């Protein structure tokens with residue numbers, strides 16, 4: 001059977017069905033446990049809450065289904081990224097990061113990997129292939145990059161990086177598995193913040209690592225077990241619930257973004273728009289090749305910091321907030337965190353509000 005995003009979405013809500021005995025609850029029970037009943041030989045049984053939890057396993061099953069890989073759950077996106085770095089890198093290694101990706105990934109590498117003797121280089125996402133990948137142990141891509149929404153060719157990076165002997169990690173947070181599947185394009189590892197659209201209700205931090213390589217999975221699982229970077233069962237339960245509606249929310253968010261971006265582009269108060277779905281966007285051709293959807297994030301440049309702040313704060317249907325991917329639309333001026341973008345650059349996360357209502361509110365705020 002060839003799976004499509006639709007067939008994966010359809011089966012997702014029924015994955016538990018095979019495990020159910022007559023009379024079992026259909027929804028996932030929340031299991032809070034540090035201790036498991038364990039007389040005698042512990043081999044092959046649930047042993048301890050740092051090693052195993054059935055509620056994490058249920059989320060991992062959904063994430064693994066969506067990416068056709070083994071998934072490991074973490075308490076945040078950064079915990080997932082840290083696990084990959086600390087489980088797989090050693091002194092003397094050299095790694096390549098995007099210079100325009102999620103800021104905290106670079107800070108983590110700079111503050112903690114460097115002092116362990118790991119060399120770090122950075123490169124812009126839009127020219128990530130330039131210079132090749134000779135001498136790298138690990139190459140990390142984030143596409144579309146947050147916040148600039150530039151794209152790199154994952155299959156081309158994976159081909160060249162593998163030829164040079166490097167592992168390829170893709171941060172897929174901005175797309176989710178319904179928008180892009182980097183493992184299909186040759187990446188060895190996907191990391192993502194389920195804090196964003198997968199949970200979708202802005203009430204939980206969560207992350208995951210997926211891979212189809214059993215050695216990588218085993219190293220990252222050992223890291224989690226030994227370091228104790230484990231997710232809470234309740235958070236896992238909430239993410240499980242979120243994942244059951246991800247396809248519906250993501251579809252609505254991407255559709256609305258496609259409608260609204262066309263109108264923003266023509267609005268006199270907007271100087272520039274970045275969205276991979278616009279035919280004249282520098283990312284468009286690559287986006288069509290490697291993404292299933294164009295996403296729900298829009299980059300907007302207004303003429304000044306003041307104009308951008310006024311748009312964000314006046315719009316009744318936009319939450320002025322950092323982070324993205326929630327059911328409510330949200331936006332922020334990324335320069336307030338020091339990202340290398342124009343002072344009037346706004347990262348807009350289109351939520352699940354009906355598109356025409358959202359557009360009306362935006363028009364009022366821009367007037």
Ligand SMILES: *Cc1c(COP(=O)(O)O)cnc(C)c1O
Pocket residue numbers: 076077078079102142146171173174192193194195196205206207
């Ligand atoms: C938010 C984010 C992260 C970090 O996730 P947390 O859950 O906040 O730790 C990593 N990468 C990208 C691209 C993100 O947007």
